[in-house]
Amino acid sequence: MAKRALVLVEGNTRGTGRQYVHAAQRLGLHPITLSADPTQYAYLAAESVKSIRVDTNSLDALVRECYQLRASYEIAGITCANEAFYATVAKLCRYFDLPGPNPASIERCCDKFAQRQLLAEAGVPIPTFRVAENAKDVESSAAEIGLPVILKPAVGNGSRGVRLCRNVDELAEHTTYLLGGKQLCSSPRILVEQFAEGPYYSADIMGDEIIGIGAADFGPLPHFVFRETVFPAPLTDDEQKHIADISLRCLRTLGLGWGPTNIEFRWTRVGPLVIEINPRLPGGTGPHMVQLACGVDQITEHIKLVIGEEWDLRKSLSHTAAVRCLLPDRDGILDWIDGDRRAAAVSGVAEVQLYVEPKASIVRKGDHRDGIGHIIAASPSLAQTTTMLQHAAGLIDWSITPFPTINE
Template sequence: MSRKALILLEGSRSNGPLYVQAAQRLGLHPITLSADPARYDYLAAESIETIRVDTDNLDALIRECSRLRTTYDISGITSAQESAYATVGKLCQHFNLPGPNPESIERCCDKFAQRQLLAQAGVPIPAYRVAANAADVERAAAEIGLPVILKPAVGNGSSGVRLCRNVDELTEHTTYLLGGKHIWWSSPRILVEQFAEGPYYSADTMGYEVVGISAAEFGQPPHFVFRECTCPAVLTDDDYKRIADLSLGCLQALGLGWGPTNIEFRWTKLGPVVIEVNPRLSGAPDPQLLQAAYGVDLLTEHIKLVIGEEWDLRRRHSHTAAARKLVADRDGILDWIAGESQAAAVSGVAEVRFYVQPKSPIVRKGDYRDCIGYLIAASPSRARTEAVLQQAADLIGWSITPFPTGEEETISGQQTCPTSGGDST
């Protein structure tokens, strides 16, 4: 009998290793198809079978998967990357495997199209416009009123997203986005969006079931870099239901409902508004946070769905889990980072993970890549969880030597996945 394999299209530094480990726990042989396998250091470190292939070429992927089927029983195909998820859906359709609807994924990944569909369905969202040039941006901001959010119409992880509080910031970020420094996933289009002020929440769903609702805090504006996340969010039953009902409304409006989705909200003076719908599993540490809070392993349950097995989203317990992101306060060379084992030994700590090694260049980008690591704590008590998290965070530290003048631009231009963190958190 052929060995059962799970095809992983591309990878990621956060959820990539977790998908590999979950597949192996389920008795599957993970195979990663990537245009540049060297981007993911865990593949070589764990001796994961990897094949170099142009992942933007659907025909090339079909040929490679067909070749693999002569050796393996391909049980499923999925990805940890949003940019590859529509292609995953097309491959699943070709090979008659369970998978997401690629047309729905593509519409959802286009933030302008997503907002049009949500607005048509009556889902509350911020005012928005789409812009192709600087004049369009200026006009849209004037119509909406400052402050506004500028973001690429296609992208994720808050890359290229900035709060513009005045005309100077608006001009500066427009120039950055359209001036050749930002890497576009598609033709350059900028979404100009009303800044929805209020507490941030996110709902993680699987199928049409809301698995959990979390709260999070960001670092200092104008960027949106997560600093701390807590699950479950402190909500009344009525407020929980409002967010849960809105989440299901988003899935229906966007034609989703197969597999995992992460939906972001701001609770404004007018109530909850939808900021973004992400048609895939949220990146680490969100899945681990849900597992620590409820005992539900979303990665494993997602793979079960992918391979056509029955999933199980029943909660095993009800704890409060909190994650602290480690974010640097400067650019430079990371001299040292320490405290992982000491923090992990604190009772109640569920996980400590560093993304970087000493001597790594740190170039902050104001997005998800600024995180150099995280830690998670959990307990039956919210107060206890917060105390454990702080105790563990106090044991972690690092030192960064600033770049010599001019070197930062060189390093930044060379770096494909820049990161950053903080001296102590």
């Protein structure tokens, strides 16, 4: 009998890639990663996980590779932990008649401009927005909306290229940066959006069932780098229902509702506005935090759906979990970092992970890559979890020597 394989298209370096591998193995599956460069995922070699080098930007190349795999394996399902390839995964699932999301829905959702157009037409509350393809368009769009505005690429994730522009100088500077091409992938389009001020919330959904709603805050503006996240968010029943109702409207509007979705909000003076809809699980520490809080293993249940098995989203815990991201306050060379073992020994701390080692170069980019580590804690109450997290974070310290200046 052929071994049952779960095909993973690409992975990720800090996020859920390793967790998908482990969850597949626990379900008796053989995870196989298809990647343009498998060496970028250290966990594949460290844990002797099968990987194949293939052009993951080519659907034809992926189809050929899957046909070859079927000579030795039964492909039970195909998925990924990387939003950039989720539409491709959806097409592969259709090609091989495997469970998967609607490719057209995923493509519309991953195009932030198309996503916002559909939401606006359906009357879903979102920030005022415009799309621009050059500096003149950006300037006129910002004038129409009114400063401050958010500038971001129309395609992308992880807050890459997202910045608050508070005046015309910042607007011109970031426009030049985005039009330089490094952040815009294959599309030169820039979204210009109203700055929606207010608390941040995110709804975690599987299918059309809302697992829960989290809250988060960020590091210093003008960037949006997560500093601390809490699940579940301290909301009233009415507030939760309001966000849940809008979330389900988003799913219907975009043709989603198969598999995981993560919807981000800002609760403004006019109520919650939808900031972003991501047709995937939350990245990074999100799934671990949710599991610690309510007992739902989103990754395992997603894989069950992918391979056509029945999932189980019943909650077995009623705790509050929180994550603190360790964010450097300067660029330079990391002299030392310690305290992680002491932090991990604090009661209620579930995980402490450092991403860097001494002598590493620290260059902040204003997005999810800026973190140098994280701490996760959980307990029966928000107050207790917050105290544990603050205590653990206070035990970790580091030193960064700034890079020499030109005049030195």
